[in-house]
Amino acid sequence: MHPFTFSFARLTSPWQLRLWPWFLAAVLLPTLLAPSDPPMITFYNQILSVAGWGACVWALGRAGAQQLVAPGSPVARLRSKGLVGLSVALLVCMTAAGVSMVWRGLAEGLALMAMGSMACALVLLHVLFRTSQERGASTVMDLLARALVLTVAVAVLLSFIQVFLPSVPDGRLLAIPTMAGRAVANLRQPNHLATMLVLGSMAAVWVARRGQWSVLATATLVALAMGGVVMTASRTGMVGSALLLVWALRDRRMPAALRLAAASAPLWYAAWWAFMYWWSHAAEGHAFAAAARLGDGSDISSSRFAIWANVLQLVAQHPWTGVGWGEFNVAWTFTAFPGRPTAFFDHTHNIVLQWLVELGLPMAAVVIVGVVLAFWALWQQWGLPPEGDVEAAERHSLVCLSGSLVAMAGLHSLLEYPLWYTYFLLPTAAAWAVGLAAAAGAPLEVVPPAGTHQVPSGVAFADWRAVAGAAMAAGAVWCALDYQWAVNVYAPRYGHAPLNDRIESARKRLWFGYQADYAHVNGPDLDEAPRPVHDFSRTLHNIVDTRLMVAYARALHAEGQLDKARYVVARLREFKPPRSNAFLKPCFQPEPGQPLAWQCQPPERSYHWRELMPDQAGVR
Structure with missing residues (x-):
């Protein structure tokens, strides 16, 4: 070979x-x-x-699908507390999305997409758990791992083209990066690409562990993938590369050369960083986004610490039922937070905080317990297998792979929201299902010994x-x-x-x-009559930005909700809009001798964010 x-x-x-x-x-x-x-x-x-x-x-x-059994043997059905916990967590979130749609005004499309994505994950979870039992967990993981390996091999190629041949991307076959020297492949988001590269590196270790390609090939792909991670300038990817080292240290039954290939990921990251730094200074026109980010003086948390502080305040205000699934953005935007981040966040950038603020403490606790139970089902299998037990060693390695893939998705979810994207949610569900099946005792490979027959599942x-x-x-x-x-x-x-x-x-x-x-x-100009307040019923639940706040304030004012309109403008000013904003220009440059425009005057009182929703328009 x-x-x-x-x-x-x-x-x-x-x-x-x-x-x-x-x-x-x-x-x-x-x-x-x-x-x-x-x-x-x-x-x-x-x-x-x-x-x-x-x-x-x-x-x-x-x-x-069929299961191979000996004559007279019952067809066993595996049970997994982790599978139950994860299923309950998904069902709770789906129910919360439905409740928000029916009783809290969440747009039907937003709710249905959320419920549909989670339903797909639930289907995949149970189908692959069952298939792993019938066909063998290693057999199923081989298919998933090979797909990840080829995906990352292509992603590495695209990343190198974007950085070293920046004139090639045309937006049709290869996406054009938004920042020079920063790889995004066709996922268009650097952190997404970095996570995918780490996932593929993990899968490559498994493929070599199964003897389906060489250790040299795995080492090469890991090295190139770490170069791609460096080119994304993703701090999440940098931390995620250490998970390969954790796996290598934990899986002592892995062949020594393969352990070294996995453990070397952080070293390759450092080497690529040094090379890219040298390359960017070797000639003009060589861009290295990671070094540029370090030197731009920006907030290392990208405003995450500030948004998390705001989220905790919202949790304190809505401890039992939360603000509602999909309602974080509108609740945060229309709640007074002096000194808030000036970007419009539609997610908390931390999945635990997202559950807490949108579901409330009781339901969030159910979801968190379910997820922890599912991860614990993998983690408790990470103990060192007995010496000389080949099957136990392979099962241990499979569970380590599944746990590492899930851990990478979880790490990313503590800093962003990758699981809101189906191309991360569904592969993560697939990997988790196979790992849970292996941890529950599913056969690794189903080979028909003499005297067996096939029984339909x-x-x-x-x-x-x-x-x-x-x-x-x-x-x-x-x-x-x-x-x-x-x-x-x-x-x-x-x-x-x-x-x-x-x-x-x-x-x-x-x-x-x-x-x-x-x-x-947003169609009417400032000198035209605004749309009715009712027309904002769905779009306010997507993401509220400057244009929408201006339009909504004008709509409230036109329908006699003057103080609410001023309150919306007060929240808008917290985002520090530019002085060139036409709506607020009279506030920045008032006409001498003229009374202040209504949008320049403070509200008489504070409002709960739900009082500002269109269905409350008549409440003065």
Whole structure:
């Protein structure tokens, strides 16, 4: 076997060969897509991930999964407290999204996308847990790991092109980075790329551990991937590279050369940093974004510490039921926070705080306990296996891989919100499911010994897998088609109708009507009558920004809600809008001898953020 090629000797069964392309498509294709349409830059990548994993689940159902048993033996069903805990956590979050939609005004599209994504994760979790029991946990992990390895190999190539050949990216085949010298591949977000590179490096260690390609190939990919992490200038990726070292130190039954390849990840990171620093100073035009970020004097936390302090205050104000799923942005924006971060945050950038502030302490505790239970099911298996027990050593390595993949997603989630993106949520659910199955005692490989026969795992369950997968894929197609109405508002197609007609048509769509609402309410100029307050009902629950606050303040003022309008403007001023803002210009440059404009005067009292919602417009 050539050291840099896969060996398919371990993919000998028709079942594996049939499923391999589906796993590859589900993981790889969403990261390859460069074109995007406003208003959501990663929409196509995410919807392709849902469709890909739906097709994969459908293929698992159509493959007619069977379990090999000896004559007269009962077909065992594994139980996992971790699986139950994670399922409960997902169901609680799905319920919270539904409650926000029905009783708190969250836009239908936002709620349905949240519930749909979590439902897909739940399906994938149970399907792959069951499939790992039937076909072997190592067998299933091989398919996922190979897909991750190839995905990261492509991502490394794209990253190097973006940094060393910056004139090549055209936005069609390869995304154009927003900062010179900073790799983003086609995920368009440096931290997302960094996490993907670390995940792929972990998967490469497993593939070599299984003897499916060489240690040299793994060491090479790890080295190149760490170079890609350096080029992303991601601090999350830098910390995440240490997880490979943790795995290598923990898995003492791993071959020595492979342990060294994994443990060397932080060293390769340091070496690449030194090289890139030298390269950026070797000639003009060589950009190194990580060094530039260190020298720009910016807040190392990117305002996270400030936003977390605000979140804790919101938790104290709403301890029992939270502000509601998807309501953090509007609650935070319309609550007085002098000295707040001036960027418009739509997420807390910490998944634990997100649960606390949106779900409230009791429900957040249920979710956190469920997730911790699921991770503990992996962690408790990290003990050193007995010397000479080959199967125990491989099981230990598989659980270590699953735990490392989940830990990387968890680490990133403590600083951002990667699991709100399906191309991270679904692979994480898949890896977690296989690890939980292995930890629960699922066979690593199912080989039919003499005297065994195949017993169907249950026609109903096999059919359910196919139906669930088809539903995932069909839902993705429906969502993608619905999105085109929103796209036609912000990036009109050839032969398009007038803007107002496009907006009105898009507002009627189930999934993305709220995106058209944003264009609708921001349509009138300052010298024109604003839209009615009711028209803001959906868009305020997406993300509130300067334009929306100005439009909403004008709408409240026009309907006689003068003090509420002034309160909204007071919150807007906390974000320190530029003095050139036309709406606030009379406040910065008042006319001599003229009374102050209404937007320049302070409110008479403070308001709870819920009092400002359109359904409270009549409450004075």
